[in-house]
Amino acid sequence: MRIAVDGMGGDHAPQEVVAGTIQAVNEYGVNVVITGPKEKIEAELAKYQFDKTKVEILDAREVISLDEAPVIALRRKKDSSLRRAFDLVREGKADAVVSAGSTGALLAGGLLIIGRIKGIDRAALAALIPGKNGRFMVIDLGANADVKPYNLVEFARMGRVYFESVLGFVKPKVGLINIGAEEEKGNELTKEAYQLLKADTTINFIGNVEPREVTDGDVQILVCDGFTGNTILKMYEGVVKNLMSMIKEAMMSTTRGKVGGLLVKPSLKEFMAKHDYKEEGGAALLGVDGLVIKAHGSSDARAYKNALRQAKKLYDRGFLKIYKENMAKEQ
């Protein structure tokens, strides 16, 4: 397998990108093409030992920055690290692309360079998130701020194939994120989507899931529009961050708490590591006719490594092929 890695995407590029990519090469044996300014990538590569036959550089002189309009930037900057990485997949020279570029740029790359799977209306971002009782997947995490009810059915089907093929899950539960447990609750979108999901015999739809229960991890696939999914994801991040910092502060305000804090530190650290989104690597852009993994903008080497691992998993388990076969059966 060959993965195209956007060497200049994310806050810590190219250092952390290259570091994580090499870790993935050494641990998982993947082949990679890193796109970006040759001399910069070479300088980073010089720091590590690895099988030289597995790593290539594709020189790319431009970078797409976060404040650029994604579609325009992607069209104009033909020599950008992100565009070059997507081109490799389109040309069949790579099997997957990993980038920590902006959501907009990755979405544009997925839709305009690689293209949607035939028959799919909307591509969506999906990530595995650690919950209390297991991992769950929220689709869409922000690729589509506004969607039509039917799109949520597509998301559910993509999620099902992901859980079945990549994770080996049997009949994963599908829930509709909604502000009320009852069928008639919600906004116009969720009310209509509920009926469509209920009528779909290809998925194991269990009804509405309130945001309060999302992080329980009892329902594997949670579908929603991208605005809601992004809100869920960012609330989770923000609340965990603030809560941990406030708890720390509360403990440090008394001597007793300080001593206790030192004692519980290893447990908390282990806990935080287990619930770190970096473990999962990134979000997959599902619905495009290629494997696209979006790493978090603030990714470090470990997050990049895991993003490559995720790409490899999707490839090894034949996610795309199985999904397309399923689609053919459904029609």
Added chain:
Amino acid sequence: MRIAVDGMGGDHAPQEVVAGTIQAVNEYGVNVVITGPKEKIEAELAKYQFDKTKVEILDAREVISLDEAPVIALRRKKDSSLRRAFDLVREGKADAVVSAGSTGALLAGGLLIIGRIKGIDRAALAALIPGKNGRFMVIDLGANADVKPYNLVEFARMGRVYFESVLGFVKPKVGLINIGAEEEKGNELTKEAYQLLKADTTINFIGNVEPREVTDGDVQILVCDGFTGNTILKMYEGVVKNLMSMIKEAMMSTTRGKVGGLLVKPSLKEFMAKHDYKEEGGAALLGVDGLVIKAHGSSDARAYKNALRQAKKLYDRGFLKIYKENMAKEQ
């Protein structure tokens, strides 16, 4: 001041309702009318000591349950505890109503029995929530699953008057909950609402606030549609609950952690108490021509007491009067 208390609303009615109401009578000196089956309310009242001239019972033989269609239930059950409480406000016999009934029933009561303030398009639920650096208010928390962009401007104005009149805040900051910091980000609703909020000279609009930053508490008033607001609120509840339970579990898995856990317990307890939504009492239904406080369905005596305190504060600080004066000026 006289507060109508729905004696049968919430999971722990009438015990906790009566207990909290009497605490409020004794601590804040408010007068109350408790609606509900006379004999049940009397049996609860018999447990406490209080100034008999301050407490009345209004016999009401029916109860609106959570699974009833709110509008129909409110119209048909004229002798329900909730309907009776709202009637008291409409007839001018009470200055506020406090209930832990369903959001739908309270909304129906506010809109159909009391009625909107003239010129207001949508009433909205707003609550003060403890954040890292201060309290913040999310409007709307779930009264309107779908809204028009202009409604968010109304919500912002109501929030401003709340912070200025009730909390004595000068120029509270108003933020639009959105999935991106930049002006052009978001869905159709937030993109349009951004422009309207920016153009409104009566509020201190500071731009978009990402869900990740909501619980920082740096922006006082956060406006959004009710679906998003409810999602934010329920994610906060769910993540805090799950995180605390997971942290506890992590600590209890080692001896060292157990000892440390015992030592940090008082700090964590104090922390949880400070960040307990029950401290704030409930959500206010803003935009109706009367004071309506919705207590959480799972409210205990303390939550009811605080809900009554909140009603008293809104009354004492002249929230409704000031809001209407402001509206007249704006037009």
